[in-house]
Amino acid sequence: MDYKKKFAAEFKNLDINYQLPDKFIKNMAKSTDKFRALILQGAPGVGKTYSVEQALNRYAQNRFELINGKTTMLSLYGCLYRASKKGHILFLDDCDSVFSDINGINLLKAAMDTKPSREIHWESSTAMLKALDIPSSFNFNGAVILNTNIGYDNHREKFITRLSALQDRALTITISNTDSDRLFKQVCYMVLVQDMLKSYGFTSKVKNELLEWIDVNRNRIKRISLRTIIKLSNIYSVDKKGWQDMAEQGLLFEADDAE
Known part of the structure; x- marks a missing residue:
């Protein structure tokens, strides 16, 4: 079976779909004051992380910070600080722990906001911040990319509501749905076209x-x-x-x- 030939028409559409993150991240790397926040949504295991990492290494090499999996809110604050310079990007990959804590949502809301000046504060654990040489407040001039399965993988309604608050501040791309036929074609595309x-x-x-x-x-x-x-x-x-x-x-x- 030659799946590249069989799904040629579908692959053309997927080309467009998977090129979107690349285009957005290219512009984000050029201008984090205009492209401040990007959310990628979709079912698990369809290439969201792969697409973002490829683009970040292409356009923002040595200028991005990655958080993957569970994280503390203090760690999130520190990562935001390290990615706070203009042209720098923080990539949160499936960090559902952020959605469990309203403090994490508030930090991201401040970083992803559309107002001219984005100031982020941390009012507790000042001794720890001093030890880490991180100020208790700073201006965030970088950008945030959030990769999430929320809404596609049995997440609680609370998580969906909190994601909505971030979507109000961000550009959002939906990579896929949960239809099994479409998921299979996306796997074929990533293997035969993207050469994963x-x-x-x-x-x-x-x-x-x-x-x-x-x-x-x-x-x-x-x-x-x-x-x-x-x-x-x-x-x-x-x-x-x-x-x-x-x-x-x-x-x-x-x-x-x-x-």
């Missing part, structure tokens, strides 16, 4: 074989995502002859067991 498996050194034939295995078994996989093809690629790399048996036991059993 480049480090494996796979031929086009092998890539299509791996994608075909996912296609045939898609009803037995709980959620198709880029993580699925990465796990399958690792299995193939270890055992090129018995990879299908290993995938049958490892990936499909894993999905069935989680039902």
Whole structure:
């Protein structure tokens, strides 16, 4: 199966969709006073993080700060300070802990605001701030990128409400929905067009074989995502002859067991 040929029309639309983050981040790196905040929404594992990191390394190398996963509010404040210079960008990748604490939302609201001057304050733990050589207030002249699955992955209504407050201050791009057919096509696009498996050194034939295995078994996989093809690629790399048996036991059993 040649999925690049089969989904040629869909890939043209996905080209447009995935080029949007690149265009926004290119302009953000040039002018953080005009492009202050960007939110990427979409289902888990469809390439949001990959797209942002590629663009940041292309346009803002050595000028961006990354927070991934759980973080404290003091750590968030420190990261905002380090990214506060004009032309610098803070990238928050799936940091749901920020949405659990209203203080984190308030920090981001201040950083992402549309007012001419964005001043951020931290009124407690001044001893800790002094130890870290971070002031208790500063002007934020950088930009913020927020990558989130909220609204696509069983998040609480409170999180959705708080995200809405940030969306009011930001540009928002929706990368994907949760339709399984569309998710599979996006995985094909990331593999065959964006070449996300480049480090494996796979031929086009092998890539299509791996994608075909996912296609045939898609009803037995709980959620198709880029993580699925990465796990399958690792299995193939270890055992090129018995990879299908290993995938049958490892990936499909894993999905069935989680039902």
